[in-house]
Amino acid sequence: MAAARDLRVTGMAEPGDEDAVDLARRHLIQPWPFAGSVGHEARALIGEGDGIYITDSSGQRLIDGPAGMWCINIGHRREELAKVMYDQAMALSYNTPWYTMNAPSAQLARRIADHAPGDLSHVFLTTGGSSAVETALRFMQFYNNVRGRPEKKLILSRGGAYHGSTYLSASLNGRPRDRDWMDGADELVVKLSSPDPFRRPKGMSLAAFTDGLIDEFRDTVARVGAERIGAFVGEPVQASGGVIVPPDGYLKRIREICRDNDILYISDEVVTAFGRLGHVFASGDVFGIDPDMITFAKGVTSGYFPLGGVIISQRLLEQLRRSNHPDAMFGHGLTYTSHPIGCAVALKNLDILEDSVLAHAREVAPYFQAQLKTLEELPLVGEVRGLGLMGCVECVADRESKDPLQLDKNVGKRIDAHCHELGLLVRPLINMCVMSPPLIISREQIDDMVAILREGISRTMDDLRKEGVWRG
CATH class of the missing domain: 3.40.640.10 (Type I PLP-dependent aspartate aminotransferase-like (Major domain))
Known part of the structure; x- marks a missing residue:
């Protein structure tokens, strides 16, 4: 078991990963598919999780920004x-x-x-x-x-x-x-x-x-x-x-x-x-x-x-x-x-929640919100909002019109792709990035998460400028 785990965290794909991708494309219908790719799609393959982190099939370690789907509240791998x-x-x-x-x-x-x-x-x-x-x-x-x-x-x-x-x-x-x-x-x-x-x-x-x-x-x-x-x-x-x-x-x-x-x-x-x-x-x-x-x-x-x-x-x-x-x-x-x-x-x-996690979530939530709020300094960001350990970074074409669709319907996916390379999984929603990490996240890990998100948005701004999509 230990040897298999070492393969995953050092970046080597575990045997069977390629088969899983191929099998998904041939047999698995993913949630919320488009008609043009339904039944012929493979998404990012996640191998394992530990605390606030997940590891993909390439061995990339990622902060689980969405906590699965708002749900991994006490973190991965709780024995x-x-x-x-x-x-x-x-x-x-x-x-x-x-x-x-x-x-x-x-x-x-x-x-x-x-x-x-x-x-x-x-x-x-x-x-x-x-x-x-x-x-x-x-x-x-x-x-x-x-x-x-x-x-x-x-x-x-x-x-x-x-x-x-x-x-x-x-x-x-x-x-x-x-x-x-x-x-x-x-x-x-x-x-x-x-x-x-x-x-x-x-x-x-x-x-x-x-x-x-x-x-x-x-x-x-x-x-x-x-x-x-x-x-x-x-x-x-x-x-x-x-x-x-x-x-x-x-x-x-x-x-x-x-x-x-x-x-x-x-x-x-x-x-x-x-x-x-x-x-x-x-x-x-x-x-x-x-x-x-x-x-x-x-x-x-x-x-x-x-x-x-x-x-x-x-x-x-x-x-x-x-x-x-x-x-x-x-x-x-x-x-x-x-x-x-x-x-x-x-x-x-x-x-587990009653023992310490609820109190911890209440304690770190203001810091989480304050750190996310600093992203409003970026010209692509129209608003950062949230409550508790829920946050959203909404990107806009310009702050005057607040129009997200003139910008790029996939700007959230662009940011997510950059963040994935940098070590963070984001939940993209058209022009928004939603963050809801596991409740056990520390202040230092919040700093890491926000720093990666900032860089991901900055790289996306550079991409949009080069493509002539946005001049902000």
């Missing part, structure tokens, strides 16, 4: 999690959730409920974020059917949102290109504006921008009819939409309108939960809101096992139990609901 997986698999690898249960799932539900705000007390466990959001929406539909309100099913979502890839969850998405070629339940969704302060009209104050968003929400409820709207679904911070941090007080005001109009508030914390903002859940501890439901995934197991879930208000469950339809069945479940291995991993992951 205690691997041991829990092994131990649980040897004890019980699976049980059907239709008519049996396992102890780790019940223990995890209690631990999660203990951290949840308000009266969120019960947990339905799924396989990931998309299925968590899908479950919350289906529960809303069931809830209103049982209460005799079959017309109360519309869902409020926002521009810039990302809520998943299953049918209902994907219907809520509001990012550019997500829905260009994909169908959705458009008849069920009402879209609102993104709470993106950077894109507010020139000369408008932040207070006026916030008031406008609230007025839009209130006017939409009045126009559509509260009796037809079942839920509002919102990320506390719009993650894949570019780390959009809402204005102060915005979420609280939206929550009040929902409460006044009997609209369920679903807080999508698939990204922000389990430490990304320094707390197990950000809804209450960071934003001061108590939703009717919270969806989660990703960091619940730090990416070591597919798991997600929905936390549901005690009030909603009591209303169902008091209804005139005690035999109404919530006809929803997944083969891997409450998977014992995933739940055991999540319990150990929570132990």
